[in-house]
Amino acid sequence: MSDLNATFLQAVADSKQLPERxxxxxxxxxxxxxxxxxxxxxxxxxxxxxxFVGRAKWDAWKTLAGTATDAAQQQYIDLIESLKD
Known part of the structure; x- marks a missing residue:
């Protein structure tokens, strides 16, 4: 498992423990x-x-079309880190 993937998986776990919603x-x-x-x-x-909810989720996901897996993982990690502070 790559370091990025391991960090991504940790960020996924951290996302469930954010200080506020x-x-x-x-x-x-x-x-x-x-x-x-x-x-x-x-x-x-x-x-x-x-x-409404399903459509909003799908639309948000669709805006990222063409984003590489590694780039999406790094953006996810960065976003979760910014929310932990």
């Missing part, structure tokens, strides 16, 4: 970076108009 936009960013880092570009159909 991030705002919704930050939560969407965390979700999108996690999905991009673990699954790559968004796939499947965009959720329908009545699925």
């Amino acid at each position: 991030p705002d919704n936009m930050t939560l969407l960013k965390i979700y999108a970076l996690y999905k991009q880092a673990t699954e790559g570009d968004a796939s499947g159909d965009r959720p329908g108009m009545t699925d």
